[in-house]
Amino acid sequence: MGLVVQKYGGSSVADAEGIKRVAKRIVEAKKNGNQVVVVVSAMGDTTDELIDLAEQVSPMPAGREFDMLLTAGERISMALLAMAIKNLGHEAQSFTGSQAGVITDSVHNKARIIDVTPGRIRESLDKGNIAIVAGFQGVSQDKKDITTLGRGGSDTTAVALAAALDAEVCEIYTDVDGVFTADPRVVKKAKKIDWISFEDMLELAASGSKVLLHRCVEYARRYNIPIHVRSSFSGLQGTWVSSEPIGDIKVEQAIISGVAHDTSEAKITVVGVPDKPGEAAAIFRTIADAEINIDMVVQNVSAASTGLTDISFTLPKTEGRKAIDALERNKHGIGFDSLRYDDQIGKISLVGAGMKTNPGVTASFFEALSNAGVNIELISTSEIRISVVTRADDVPEAVRAVHTAFGLDSDTDEAVVYGGTGR
Amino acid sequence: MGLVVQKYGGSSVADAEGIKRVAKRIVEAKKNGNQVVVVVSAMGDTTDELIDLAEQVSPMPAGREFDMLLTAGERISMALLAMAIKNLGHEAQSFTGSQAGVITDSVHNKARIIDVTPGRIRESLDKGNIAIVAGFQGVSQDKKDITTLGRGGSDTTAVALAAALDAEVCEIYTDVDGVFTADPRVVKKAKKIDWISFEDMLELAASGSKVLLHRCVEYARRYNIPIHVRSSFSGLQGTWVSSEPIGDIKVEQAIISGVAHDTSEAKITVVGVPDKPGEAAAIFRTIADAEINIDMVVQNVSAASTGLTDISFTLPKTEGRKAIDALERNKHGIGFDSLRYDDQIGKISLVGAGMKTNPGVTASFFEALSNAGVNIELISTSEIRISVVTRADDVPEAVRAVHTAFGLDSDTDEAVVYGGTGR
Numbered sequence: 060m061g062l063v064v065q066k067y068g069g070s071s072v073a074d075a076e077g078i079k080r081v082a083k084r085i086v087e088a089k090k091n092g093n094q095v096v097v098v099v100s101a102m103g104d105t106t107d108e109l110i111d112l113a114e115q116v117s118p119m120p121a122g123r124e125f126d127m128l129l130t131a132g133e134r135i136s137m138a139l140l141a142m143a144i145k146n147l148g149h150e151a152q153s154f155t156g157s158q159a160g161v162i163t164d165s166v167h168n169k170a171r172i173i174d175v176t177p178g179r180i181r182e183s184l185d186k187g188n189i190a191i192v193a194g195f196q197g198v199s200q201d202k203k204d205i206t207t208l209g210r211g212g213s214d215t216t217a218v219a220l221a222a223a224l225d226a227e228v229c230e231i232y233t234d235v236d237g238v239f240t241a242d243p244r245v246v247k248k249a250k251k252i253d254w255i256s257f258e259d260m261l262e263l264a265a266s267g268s269k270v271l272l273h274r275c276v277e278y279a280r281r282y283n284i285p286i287h288v289r290s291s292f293s294g295l296q297g298t299w300v301s302s303e304p305i306g307d308i309k310v311e312q313a314i315i316s317g318v319a320h321d322t323s324e325a326k327i328t329v330v331g332v333p334d335k336p337g338e339a340a341a342i343f344r345t346i347a348d349a350e351i352n353i354d355m356v357v358q359n360v361s362a363a364s365t366g367l368t369d370i371s372f373t374l375p376k377t378e379g380r381k382a383i384d385a386l387e388r389n390k391h392g393i394g395f396d397s398l399r400y401d402d403q404i405g406k407i408s409l410v411g412a413g414m415k416t417n418p419g420v421t422a423s424f425f426e427a428l429s430n431a432g433v434n435i436e437l438i439s440t441s442e443i444r445i446s447v448v449t450r451a452d453d454v455p456e457a458v459r460a461v462h463t464a465f466g467l468d469s470d471t472d473e474a475v476v477y478g479g480t481g482r
Numbered sequence: 483m484g485l486v487v488q489k490y491g492g493s494s495v496a497d498a499e500g501i502k503r504v505a506k507r508i509v510e511a512k513k514n515g516n517q518v519v520v521v522v523s524a525m526g527d528t529t530d531e532l533i534d535l536a537e538q539v540s541p542m543p544a545g546r547e548f549d550m551l552l553t554a555g556e557r558i559s560m561a562l563l564a565m566a567i568k569n570l571g572h573e574a575q576s577f578t579g580s581q582a583g584v585i586t587d588s589v590h591n592k593a594r595i596i597d598v599t600p601g602r603i604r605e606s607l608d609k610g611n612i613a614i615v616a617g618f619q620g621v622s623q624d625k626k627d628i629t630t631l632g633r634g635g636s637d638t639t640a641v642a643l644a645a646a647l648d649a650e651v652c653e654i655y656t657d658v659d660g661v662f663t664a665d666p667r668v669v670k671k672a673k674k675i676d677w678i679s680f681e682d683m684l685e686l687a688a689s690g691s692k693v694l695l696h697r698c699v700e701y702a703r704r705y706n707i708p709i710h711v712r713s714s715f716s717g718l719q720g721t722w723v724s725s726e727p728i729g730d731i732k733v734e735q736a737i738i739s740g741v742a743h744d745t746s747e748a749k750i751t752v753v754g755v756p757d758k759p760g761e762a763a764a765i766f767r768t769i770a771d772a773e774i775n776i777d778m779v780v781q782n783v784s785a786a787s788t789g790l791t792d793i794s795f796t797l798p799k800t801e802g803r804k805a806i807d808a809l810e811r812n813k814h815g816i817g818f819d820s821l822r823y824d825d826q827i828g829k830i831s832l833v834g835a836g837m838k839t840n841p842g843v844t845a846s847f848f849e850a851l852s853n854a855g856v857n858i859e860l861i862s863t864s865e866i867r868i869s870v871v872t873r874a875d876d877v878p879e880a881v882r883a884v885h886t887a888f889g890l891d892s893d894t895d896e897a898v899v900y901g902g903t904g905r
Contacts, residue, residue: 075535075538075539078539079539082539109558112498112558112562113561113562113565115498116498116501116502116505116562116563116565116566116569117565117566117568117569118569120565123575123576124561124562124564124565124568124574124575124576125561125565127557127560127561127564127576128557128558128561128562128565130557131554131555131557131558131561132554134550134551134553134554134557135532135535135551135554137550138536138547138548138550138551138554139535139536139539139547139551140539141547141550142536142539142540142543142547142548142551143539143540145540145547146539146540146541151547152546152547153546153547153550155550155628158626203581205578
């Protein structure tokens with residue numbers, strides 16, 4: 060066997076029992092003849108507790124010191140995990156992001172990895188140790204300050220280390236059995252996906268699937284590192300994410316990989332925009348200058364009588380206030396009548412590379428929604444994805460209807476969710 | 483003004499309120515025109531909680547990983563403190579022991595500082611920042627591993643940084659108003675000492691006074707760094723510890739600085755030792771090989787009839803089991819009849835450089851104990867200290883009697899203890 064990188068989220072190491080359970084699993088991988096590198100998140104609610112403390116001493120904690128604070132969480136979990144492994148008779152050494160050579164830019168709280176120089180990890184592995192690495196953190200190249208990678212950062216650490224160490228696989232252990240054809244909390248008959256391509260996984264992640272974050276999958280695709288998403292609670296095979304099916308997994312590319320949904324977005328409609336060149340540009344330049352990422356955009360057909368049109372776009376609810384403020388401040392420059400803000404929307408997306416060669420997919424998708432009595436407000440498509448915006452209340456029913464219509468339902472209710480969610 | 487190093491213990495930063503209070507005090511020092519370096523311990527019970535977690539995953543946590551774990555505590559407190567200072571409108575940067583250039587040997591859990599290279603601290607100060615440094619921790623010179631300095635390590639960090647930065651003073655903030663002539667919990671009329679020499683402070687620390695640890699005072703004496711021990715809860719002047727009285731403190735060297743006591747030791751008596759050369763050496767070589775530090779040693783006058791004698795010594799109770807085991811294992815080689823173990827003893831010490839030139843001190847000390855009905859079991863003296871071992875139960879009464887006999891009693895009950903004790 061070769062080198063395996065394993066990542067364990069906060070829910071897998073929530074308490075001493077969890078740490079001991081994870082330690083056993085790591086030792087098993089080692090006993091199977093692998094060199095093992097483990098990336099670990101902070102225990103359970105540690106990060107939230109630290110954030111709470113920070114808010115008590117300072118109303119808007121951020122930047123360098125906030126990163127210094129948050130990284131204490133992984134320091135605790137990784138040291139405990141190394142101790143638990145030693146207690147099982149195997150040698151383990153823990154490394155901070157900095158010690159592990161995770162070099163980032165200087166954007167505190169959401170730094171990006173720009174290089175990984177895992178010399179100390181390699182050395183530790185060569186001595187026969189299991190190497191434990193703090194997830195979610197690195198050190199800035201220019202200032203040598205501690206940085207954090209933002210949401211999902213531990214997964215990215217794992218994939219980046221797997222790439223730098225030329226690992227055979229990056230195993231992401233979580234509290235579900237893998238990636239499902241829909242969110243099992245909404246669709247009881249959702250099926251675990253045995254294998255999914257990087258491309259479909261990217262679309263699912265971008266459309267609201269929370270098992271893997273977009274950034275981590277993107278990194279894995281770039282360096283062609285197979286990801287195996289699986290549960291740290293069960294011993295089951297999970298979902299392989301890779302460019303081609305791996306080993307003895309006998310799957311063809313499915314026409315449809317899954318149905319994702321997202322209720323974290325809001326819709327802003329800019330009403331009464333003069334229908335002339337440059338108007339849309341002015342709106343979206345304003346939004347971009349406020350550093351807000353938007354998702355879908357739709358422009359209504361202009362009413363010939365008035366020469367005015369409406370432009371709608373969706374964005375994270377958390378950015379809603381900021382976007383409205385930015386547009387209002389530039390109302391004169393842009394030129395519009397009014398703004399409408401709607402945070403009672405949801406997005407349903409159908410993802411699958413098979414769409415490209417199956418022309419009936421879009422029609423079937425809309426029919427399924429129509430039969431379920433769901434009204435469509437916005438539509439957006441990519442080569443391997445169709446997304447619609449509906450009322451938030453309609454989302455669960457819509458997801459189930461689409462899941463059934465595309466034959467994704469399992470014969471049994473197989474999905475199990477074991478714990479909370481890590482970071 | 484110049485450069486000030488301030489150290490705050492765990493009880494001073496036990497919660498968000500404490501951190502905000504300490505932040506205000508730091509900002510005051512800065513506003514007074516000082517460059518300020520702050521060394522901070524872990525919040526309140528954090529360290530105990532981490533030790534507890536470690537014991538849950540591994541029965542005997544120790545070494546490299548244990549240090550990695552414990553240092554998370556200071557990481558949290560220092561980041562929060564920096565945030566709280568920023569919130570008051572001043573710039574602050576926090577640094578780990580490693581970032582601050584605290585270089586140690588590789589003895590995990592009780593490393594010794596071998597060098598301090600505070601380049602990043604100096605740089606931060608030159609930019610006008612307040613520098614916050616994690617106490618209790620460093621990085622090993624050879625392996626670049628995180629180390630901890632053991633009990634009282636944060637005080638040592640502060641003094642070592644003060645020396646390396648050529649600070650005017652090292653202020654040790656704690657939960658009492660300074661060093662007292664006796665433990666205020668035992669002697670209500672104990673007086674705060676305005677100034678005490680390094681030498682007397684060293685003897686007090688070695689004799690059971692817990693305000694400053696021996697190692698920290700030793701370091702301060704070597705580099706001639708004045709220490710100001712004071713309360714973080716009150717605004718009062720505390721106790722200056724230095725080679726000569728500082729500034730406008732008008733004090734002569736007192737004849738007696740104070741009375742210290744210690745009930746953490748036990749006594750072992752080796753019974754029936756042949757009274758011939760090499761016997762004592764064999765006993766204490768056995769103890770030294772077990773890495774146990776002993777304190778007092780007394781050999782009884784040999785009984786001429788038997789040619790046998792008894793040898794008694796004191797040592798920390800925590801080492802008692804280990805010492806007994808080591809002696810029993812070597813019983814044959816050493817040659818003795820039996821061992822007696824007694825952990826119901828206490829030590830009372832009178833400390834003061836004035837003893838050297840006041841021959842009546844020893845006599846007065848013994849008279850005071852005798853008048854209080856306290857029986858003396860062992861005696862040991864240095865040039866500026868007399869110590870006796872008594873029954874543990876007699877200690878409080880003995881300390882009060884001696885304190886009164888040497889005219890140390892205050893007119894009022896002035897001592898106030900504000901919180902718990904930090905590390």
